[in-house]
Amino acid sequence: MDLDSENDGNLKLQLKDLSLQFSWPIEKVKEVLGESNNVDCSKPISPGSLSSKLQALVEELNIPEAKIGLASGVEAFLWLYTCIQGFKPATVIFASELPIGSGLGSSAAYCVALSGALLALSSSVKVDVSQQGWQGFEDDELTLLNNWAFEGEKIIHGRPSGIDNTVSTYGNMIKFKSGNLTRITSSLPLRMLITNTKVGRNTKALVAGVSERAKRHHDVMTSVFSAVDSISNELSEIIQSPAPNDLAVTEFEEKVGELMEMNQGLLQCMGVSHASIETVLRTTLKYKLTSKLTGAGGGGCVLTLLPTLLSANVVDKVIAELESCGFQCLIAGIGGKGVQVCFNISS
Numbered sequence: 001m002d003l004d005s006e007n008d009g010n011l012k013l014q015l016k017d018l019s020l021q022f023s024w025p026i027e028k029v030k031e032v033l034g035e036s037n038n039v040d041c042s043k044p045i046s047p048g049s050l051s052s053k054l055q056a057l058v059e060e061l062n063i064p065e066a067k068i069g070l071a072s073g074v075e076a077f078l079w080l081y082t083c084i085q086g087f088k089p090a091t092v093i094f095a096s097e098l099p100i101g102s103g104l105g106s107s108a109a110y111c112v113a114l115s116g117a118l119l120a121l122s123s124s125v126k127v128d129v130s131q132q133g134w135q136g137f138e139d140d141e142l143t144l145l146n147n148w149a150f151e152g153e154k155i156i157h158g159r160p161s162g163i164d165n166t167v168s169t170y171g172n173m174i175k176f177k178s179g180n181l182t183r184i185t186s187s188l189p190l191r192m193l194i195t196n197t198k199v200g201r202n203t204k205a206l207v208a209g210v211s212e213r214a215k216r217h218h219d220v221m222t223s224v225f226s227a228v229d230s231i232s233n234e235l236s237e238i239i240q241s242p243a244p245n246d247l248a249v250t251e252f253e254e255k256v257g258e259l260m261e262m263n264q265g266l267l268q269c270m271g272v273s274h275a276s277i278e279t280v281l282r283t284t285l286k287y288k289l290t291s292k293l294t295g296a297g298g299g300g301c302v303l304t305l306l307p308t309l310l311s312a313n314v315v316d317k318v319i320a321e322l323e324s325c326g327f328q329c330l331i332a333g334i335g336g337k338g339v340q341v342c343f344n345i346s347s
């Protein structure tokens with residue numbers, strides 16, 4: 001992402017991955033959202049009564065119907081930009097390596113990257129603009145950044161839990177319950193195959209569907225959510241237990257796989273699986289591998305645990321079979337860095 005101030009009185013947003021560019025005269029944005037001028041960037045807030053005004057600014061852009069899912073992301077940008085930077089003309093260029101709308105948290109990465117870059121150019125954080133290379137944020141700055149990113153996610157998702165933006169902000173693994181986060185590290189590296197079914201889905205609609213089902217079947221869904229909670233607690237204990245010796249690695253991975261299998265069953269109960277996800281589950285099971293959907297489900301990506309001792313030959317075979325179904329595969333390690341900022345990237 002790149003910010004500059006050389007321009008003609010406009011606020012411009014360039015979405016490189018989608019080859020789209022939007023532009024608003026900054027005076028017009030100020031006129032419409034004027035009240036938020038007084039917003040203090042050290043106190044993240046939601047648009048509240050300004051929501052409809054934000055929507056109007058985005059509706060005027062006439063985003064093509066096929067890309068209308070982007071509208072809420074553009075609203076999130078306008079909100080974060082005006083609250084953190086005020087009403088200065090600028091050009092903001094956004095690019096990402098994540099597939100969009102596939103359950104890998106691209107919306108959270110978008111909100112975290114925007115909040116990070118916007119805050120880095122504000123007086124609220126102490127990063128050094130003259131320093132070369134990537135730099136991190138202090139703990140209280142990360143809290144602020146994460147809270148702003150959560151505001152962006154709310155505009156995109158409706159009622160997100162906050163887990164995606166929290167993981168994007170802090171990196172590695174997070175145990176997250178009702179907004180309380182515990183950073184955890186695994187005693188063993190975990191390797192996953194990510195299969196993108198390429199079936200489009202909408203996080204907001206899927207999450208709303210789970211809430212509706214919970215209203216219709218309150219007691220059943222309460223039990224389902226409680227079982228998911230127990231799975232998360234057990235997983236967190238297992239992955240933090242002392243590093244197993246070589247013999248126990250298989251046992252460790254079998255436990256993780258079994259928890260993934262049970263979690264997938266419960267997600268199916270919630271109504272967020274999909275025929276394409278079931279195809280991935282059946283295909284990987286032929287190779288005795290366990291998979292579960294990720295993100296909000298409904299299509300998107302599926303995770304498959306790749307045990308340490310699994311031969312490269314089997315990995316190649318399972319990937320070939322999944323790709324023959326039209327899916328796209330990539331191998332990922334679990335855990336990575338959180339948000340960082342760099343002032344000298346050339347785009």
Ligand SMILES: Nc1ncnc2c1ncn2[C@@H]1O[C@H](COP(=O)(O)OP(=O)(O)O)[C@@H](O)[C@H]1O
Binds near residue numbers: 073204
């Ligand atoms: N590279 C990007 N460029 C523009 N908008 C993006 C990008 N990545 C994510 N977004 C925003 O996030 C939305 C997708 O979020 P969501 O439906 O939650 O799927 P996921 O988070 O699983 O990828 C997009 O519609 C868009 O608003």
Ligand SMILES: C[C@@](O)(CCOP(=O)(O)O)CC(=O)O
Binds near residue numbers: 103157164294296
């Ligand atoms: C399903 C959920 O846990 C994450 C949604 O992630 P994604 O947007 O599908 O990548 C919803 C949430 O926690 O808000």
Ligand SMILES: [Mg+2]
Binds near residue numbers: 107
């Ligand atoms: Mg998302």
